[in-house]
Amino acid sequence: MQFRHKIAGGDFAKAGNVASSLKKVLRQLNIDHTVSKRIVIALYEGEVNVVAHAYSGVIEVEIDEEKVKINITDKGPGIIDIEKAMKEGYSTATSQVREMGFGAGMGLSNMKKNSDLMKISSVPGEGTIVELLNYIRPDAR
């Protein structure tokens, strides 16, 4: 099963819509509750990062019997120092975005905690690719 969603940078009104639609799909597929909760958290944060930090992006979700794979590819400024970006509390979000409660600098660490495998690759000035993988059987990790 595969899905593809487009994300527009700056469109906070729609932030979370992809996560919300995946949550419904995972429920229909009867995926373990604890497993699907983690996937939804990781995807939400990835989706918000495209909205908050990039110009546009595409989210691809691939589900099979074993795992859920999510690729988030964006066109944007990219991340120059990924290690620094991963640190909890580090954020370059604008004060306007922070006032809304985004930009706590916890997004990437939430994604790391809630995925079984996470890979970030980025070309500064071009964009970022975040790959998330979660195994469907909770004991498969």
Place this chain on the structure above:
Amino acid sequence: MKITDIIKPLDLKVISGHNGLSNEISGGYVSDLLSDVMGYAKEGEIWITLQTHQNIIAVASLKDVSAIIIVKGAVPETDTIVKSNIENIPVLSTDLDTFNITGCLFELLKME
């Protein structure tokens, strides 16, 4: 305890999401940072916040919180109300600040 059971004792105003008023309460979580709630709030908890924009409903619904309490008499945006009715997440309002409403809710839940 259900959301309906705390409306009167805490003097809350139900703004929207009436269909979720029978949601069962498992506890509470206090934060104004959306990623903090995403990462750490648990299913069934009441979320206490000063944020009023529509993204709080997306977060609340993804996390299956039982309701949102908006503090200090703040009025949520129309989009927030519309989404809360779609997602059946009750949005409640209090005139109290975060410290005081949290204290009251804590006492009430402790009595159970």
